[in-house]
Amino acid sequence: MFQLSKRVEYGLIALSHMAKGQLGQIYTAKEVSERYNLPYDLLAKVMQKLAKRGFISSYQGVRGGYTLVKHPVTLTIASVVDAIEDRPSFAIMQCESHPADSCTIHKQCTIKDPLLKLQGSINKVMEEMTIMELV
């Protein structure tokens, strides 16, 4: 519980790697996966998603790869997590990340409202750290 998924970790590693180099430099998934010993297929998917979400742009074909689009300072951990995960991602309560009625006790639950405050604090923490601090 409360652990960053590997997908997110791989995404953060890839982004921080790209943030090290010059703006506009092209990196391939293979290159990153070998450099950090990450499973290629999984990393590839993560980078594809980051591309789809506009964090990096992709170039197909032989000398293809990815380049960082946004400036590292503007890339918060929160935004990266949100991009990679499909659901409202660091929701600490099931009723926030899933349909509310998927929690069988939603109606009787007395803690969901007060916990929203905790959620807010966590959101803030995740929004305050950026990829810049990872390089």
Add this chain to the structure above:
Amino acid sequence: MFQLSKRVEYGLIALSHMAKGQLGQIYTAKEVSERYNLPYDLLAKVMQKLAKRGFISSYQGVRGGYTLVKHPVTLTIASVVDAIEDRPSFAIMQCESHPADSCTIHKQCTIKDPLLKLQGSINKVMEEMTIMELV
């Protein structure tokens, strides 16, 4: 990812319920499970663990049950989570909650150190909210 476990939620619900009443009042697991529609067996285990960790004290036998021992203001979310989960509980990185070498890329990983700062912020948030705010 990043979701409180049901065990923790049930524990928080139980504690907040007990915090509502008078100090020293006895509550049974059955009573709580019926009041909030929680699966009895699972809740029972959670309360047993809370008893073992000294958050509540238990009385066996016919008119037995649990009473709240610590004052709600001193019961932080962090301490409750730690009591219920076995591992360092809201560790955001596998290498912190599991043996470090269980992460195959631990050695090459460049994000683990910077992420400790994030971890610290999250710890703080979890330590600042108490059961008192749930009643």
Add this chain to the structure above:
DNA sequence: CCTAAAACGGACTATTATTGTCGTATTTAA
């Protein structure tokens, strides 16, 4: 003493989420 209600605790199953893999299609520089 007997009974019933409660905590205690171990083992197990079911369900779900995550992680990793595979196969194939598409694009494109050289």
Add this chain to the structure above:
DNA sequence: TTAAATACGACAATAATAGTCCGTTTTAGG
């Protein structure tokens, strides 16, 4: 034309969580 790359979809393997079952122990009260 080829090879290197992204792009997708489907799948399998693994692990974590949730929930269940079954028994033991304790003890107040009749």
